Amino acid sequence: MSNTGEKNACRCFYGHGIPRVKLEELAGKLIAVEGADGSGRSTQIARLVDWLETGGHPTVQVGLKRSNLVSKELEQAQKGNILSRSTLSLFYATDFADQLENIILPALKAGFIVLADRYIYTLMARDMVRGMDESWLKNLYGIAIKPDAVFYLSVQPQELVQRNLAKNATLDYWESGMDIGLSRDVFDSFVKYQTAMQGAFKKLQKTYGFTIIDGNRPVGSITKELRKKIRAVLAEKGNTD
Amino acid sequence: MKTFAELNFPGRLIAVEGLDGSGKSTQIYLVKRWLEAEGIKVYFSEWNSSEIVKTATSKGKKRELLTPTTFSLIHATDFADRYERHLLPLLRAGYVVLCDRYIFTAFARDVVRGCPPEWVRGIYNFAALPDITLFFKTDLEVSLNRILEGRPKLKFFEAGMDLRLSADPYESFRIFQGRVLDQYIAMSDEFKFVVMDANQNVEKQQSIVRKLVSEKIELKKFRRRSPLPLPPAFQSPEPKNQESDEDLAAAV
DSSP: OOOOOOTTOOOOBSSSOOTTOOGGGOOSEEEEEEOOTTSSHHHHHHHHHHHHHHTTOOEEEEETTOOTTTHHHHHHHHHHTOOOHHHHHHHHHHHHHHHIIIIIHHHHHTTOEEEEESOHHHHHHHHHHTTOOHHHHHHHGGGSBOOSEEEEEEOOHHHHHHHHHHHHSSOOTTTTTGGGTSOSSHHHHHHHHHHHHHHHHHHHHHHHOOEEEETTSOHHHHHHHHHHHHHHHHHSTTSOO | OOBTTTTTOSSEEEEEEEOTTSSHHHHHHHHHHHHHHTTBOEEEEETTOOHHHHHHHHHHHHTTOOOHHHHHHHHHHHHHHHIIIIIHHHHHTTOEEEEESOHHHHHHHHHHTTOOHHHHHHHGGGSOBOSEEEEEEOOHHHHHHHHHHHOOOOOTTTTTGGGTSOSSHHHHHHHHHHHHHHHHHHHTTTTTOEEEETTSOHHHHHHHHHHHHHHHSOGGGGBOOSSOOOOGGGOOSSOOOHHHHHHHHHHO
16 A cells, blocks of 8 residues: 555546546556557557466456447448548547446456557547647547556558558558548558658657557567566556455 | 637528527527528528437437436537538538527536536537527426426436436426526526527517527528529639629628
C-alpha cells in the first residue's frame, strides 16, 4: 500500500470521465497497444495474452469496432463509405464508450488485465489527419480512462507497405486513407496517409506521453521489450493485494 | 457559437424545442405546410431519424443497452449524420430547414442523465445555432396529461427509467420531464429561445409563429423557381433574366 506510485500509478480519467465510477475500485491494469495494420500489433498482443495467462493473470481484450452496440452498423456504414467525418468520429466514439463501460471498467474492477488492441489515440490520430479539431477530440475522449501503459509500435510506412502486401496482396481502403483524396493511387495514398498518421501520433505523444516502440525490429525482440515494460507496470501498486 | 445567418449561409434554420406533448411537432408541421404553399424551398428534419444510425439506436433502446454516455454519443452520431449529409448542403443551397428538436434536446436530456454539460456542449460544437429557436413552454401538468392520456405505454428511455427515479414508469416520466423542462428554462436566455406559451390555443400559436418567422426571415428570398438555375460556374453568360439576379441577392 505504502509503495508510492510512479508516473503511471495514478488511476484517472482524461477528462470528465464516466459519471458515477469509483476509480479506486479499479484494481486491474489497462494496457494499450497502438500501431498501424502491419505494425505487428496483433501478433504482439497474442503473445502478451499467452504470456500473461500462463503467468496466472486473467486477461480481457478490447479493440476497435468490437462493441455490442454499434460494431455491425459501423462496419456496414464503412463499407458504403457514406458517413461524413464528424459522424464517423462519433460512431467510433460510441463504439469505444460501449466497450469502456461494459467491458473495460467491469474487468478492471474485477482485477483483470485489459489489453486494448488500439485505444483512443488511433481514433484521435485518424480524425486529426482528417482535419478535425484537436480540442474537440480531447473533450470527446475525456470519457476515457488513462491506461497504465500505452505502447505505440512505430514502423516506417515503406515497411508497412511491404508487410501489408505480403499478407493480403492489397492495401486496405481506410488504412490507405483513400477517403481523404491524398492520391488516386492507392500505393501513394497509403504512404502519405501513414506518414501523416505518424505525425499525428507524434503530436499526441507529447500530450499523452505513451511509449514509442521501434516496430521495425524482429518480433521476438519487440516481445522481449514489451514484457520487460509490462512487468514493471504489474509490479506497481494496486494489482496484487 | 454562431447562427447560420451569422455564418453567411444562404439558408436559414428554424428549430422547435420543448417537452413531449408541448405541441411543437404540430406547430412546425403547420409551418412546413405554410412555407410549401408559399413556394419556399423548405426541408423538414426530425430528431433521431438518420438511416444509418437508426438500427443501432433502436437496438440499444429495445435491449436497454444504453448508458448515459452511449445514449448521448449515439444521438450525437445520429445528429452529425443528418447535419453533415442533409442540413449543411441544404443550408448551403438556400433552403429554409425546419428541425423538430435540435442540439438543445441533447443538452437538456443528457445533462439530466448526468453527463457533464461542458462535455455534451463540446461534442455538439460543430453545429451552428438556429436562426430561430422556438421553445414551446407548457405547464408540466399540461404536457404530461397530453402524453399520458393519448399514449399510455411509455418506453423505457422515454420515461427516464434508466435513471432509476421511480419503479413506476408514469412517476418516473413525470420526474424526468420536470427535470428536462428545468434544463430548457435554464437555457432559454443563453440561446435566445423565443418562448411560446404552449398552453394557449393551437391556431393562435401558429399565427404568432408565422408572424415571427416572416419578420425574422425575408421569405421571398427563399422561393423555389423552375427551371432550376445552373450553378454559377457553369452558367452561360448570355441569357440573364431577373430571377437569376434575385438569386444572387438571396445568396448574400
